[in-house]
Amino acid sequence: MSLLLDPFAVTFVQRALLGGALVAIVCGIVGTWVVLRGMAFLGEAMAHGMLPGVAVATLTGFPPMAGAAISAAAMSLGVGALQRRGRLSADTSIGLLFVASLSLGIIVISASRSFATDASAILFGDILAIGPSELVALAVALIVTVVVAALGHRAFVALTVDPRQAQLLGLRPRAAHIVLVGLVTLAVVSAYQAVGSLLVVGMLLGPAVAAGQWTRRIVPTMILAALIGTLSVAVGLLISWHAATAAGATVAFTAICSGAVSTGIRALVRALTRPDGRRAPASVIPNTPERTA
Template sequence: MSVLLDPFTVAFVQRALVGGALVAVVCAVVGTWVVLRGMAFLGEAMAHGMLPGIALATLTGFPPVAGAAVSAAAMSVGVGALQRRGRLSADTSIGLLFVASLSLGVIVISASRSFATDASAILFGDILAIEQADIVLLALAVAATLLVAAAGHRSFVALAVDPRQAQLLGLRPRLAHILLVGLVTLAVVSAYQAVGSLLVVGMLLGPAVAAGAWTRRIVPTMVLAALIGVVAVAVGLLLSWHLGTAAGATVAFTAICSGAVSTGIRALTRSTRTTRSALDERTA
């Protein structure tokens, strides 16, 4: 067992574990709402839409995370503008901006001969490169996420159940939707360092789906999803260390597998209970 856990005695793995755990908390809270509201496509679009901002920030010497934040924010504003003024559906607006942002990012990278950043780090992250300053920023992201989620909880619930009823109750569903999109943006940007732009959705959806198999209440789902996400980060780092695989991709894959495993176990327990109940009725 000590040999198995040896990686956690290394400083950069410890930082990766702490940073990944903070990302798991953000993604658990936001991912629960993403699953409830069916916003997975928006999360994926924002994740890929960060590419032009990251590319431009890298070329101009700014922190890539700053470029990712600006690009993701522009994506969320653009989606809202297209829906309001262009009268387009949400998925159409997201699809248009998704492809446009991704294409622009590729154009920026291909047009620059000085682009020296490893493309795999952009797509799959570099969780092992998390520094103390990154952990501080992630802690602030967790605090902001919890604050907004707590303050807007009632409005988010009403928005998920019935937006028209929420409007009648004075809960301002449009503002609630904007805040929810803002939380998705924050989660996507926060998770970028850990798992990259390609695998962010795995951290958003995997633990939330895994937790949703066991509880239907929102807050318990968030708590359980956070715990599952932290375990997925730890297991992913261990697998990456011992198998020699990419850390960010392994963490994201583990998070996705948690959803499949949890759902499978839940289905098996329900089937077992049903079988036992049927046998009890026959023998009664």
Template sequence: MSRSYEFDNHSQKALGSLNVTLSLLAPFALEFVQRGMLGGALVAILCGVVGTWVVIRGMAFLGEALAHGMLPGVALATVLGLPVLVGGALSAVAMSVGIGALQRRAKLSYDTSIGLLFVSMLALGVIIISHSGSFATDATAILFGDILAITSADLVLLAAAAAIGLAVTCGFHRSFVALALDTRIATVLGLRPRLAQAALVGLVTLAVVASYQAVGSMLVVGLLLAPAVAAGHWTTRIPTRMLLACLFGIVAVFLGLVTSWFAATAAGASVAAAAIALTCLSWVVRAAVAGIRSTTHATTAPVSA
């Protein structure tokens, strides 16, 4: 009798777990959610790879500046009825070129060049928006993204962006490593540090533009940095860190979409919040594991007479 009761109890628990799993996966039966998940996963892969170098090189300010530097191009493209991603891409590229020009011609520091252009591009975007009476309806999507509005054509562009990002990262891997260690080392080894730096800025620009549709200009840095930071808690090897960052990003997209569906929250903001939450959870778990290991080591260590 007791065995039958235990069997029924385990069966009910298993069915309950299955029902919970099915309910979580229910939104993904819809085609637009599937496209959002696939597009978000492609963005997570690109941001995981590029974001690893952003964290290693301390380029978070550049990512933030480029995200806001897209605003004039996005605003102008919206007003003129042109593709928004094209306008944002041209604006971000113009800002990247401008940063390099200010460094070389005006002899300004890297941070100063970014800061000046960041404010200038943001001000220009606000001016364009303020002169357009019909722009307010698109402001939310520009700032916070609309991942559930990703189309099949967007998926093709995102796949191409991810492929280009992976190819450039693989091709410049040795140069990026040398650049992270010391510019002089890269020069001595003939790895052309200026070209490597330009390629890295180009990768950040590509990641920011590609992430625009998913999380918007305000939240893109969260998806670019958080998964890479979370991955850094578990490994110091760059390829492994990139892989883990991609996985953390994909999980963040899944959790964000599920949260958005059941809690009726903004999808892009939910994805960014999930990425930050996973980073915090990763740090807590890593600290707990380190504490357990140190306690175990102290307990098992031989006691000297």
């Protein structure tokens, strides 16, 4: 037990665990919608879209999270503008801005003499450097996420199941989509400090995929994803401590592995409970569009 508990006796590891848990809860809520709506590519683009803002903030001495928020917001507005005025498909618009933002961020970082250090922290995060101010910002982000997700839940469900029906019901699917993109942006910016811009999507997708193997309902999936994400943070920090590996990358890898492990366990359970080889009933098949609250 001492091997498990000793690392968490250190103050900066305690802050990393608390900050990572806050990130995991935010990503558990938002990641569930990302999986259901098929928005993984958008999440990845947002993660790279904030790179120029983080780079400029890092080099000029401004708070990196402020730069990340501004840059990610500009990325989301740019995607919308290209789709409306350029008449480009969503994936084309996202792909263009994704590469442009990543390139611009690296160009800005390369202007610094501390290029290697800055690039490593920006791309892969520094969860062990989370301080009290970052914890406050993460707590605020969590409160905003919970409030917005609760208020927009009905509209998000209708948007996911049938956007045309949502329009008929007066739920304004276009506005709901914009708010959902805003939540993705908030989650990506919140997770930046913990796992960096390259690994944010791991926290968004891994726990949500893992939770989706065990429940069909949206809110329980969010709760389970948050718990799995928090456990991934704790396990990742332990592995990083004992194996002397990069903490943020280890946490992100553990989160991704949680999805693979959960899928494997679920498949094994199905095989053991259905020895005749017949297909399992629809009630236990996850990730269907017909999920309800």
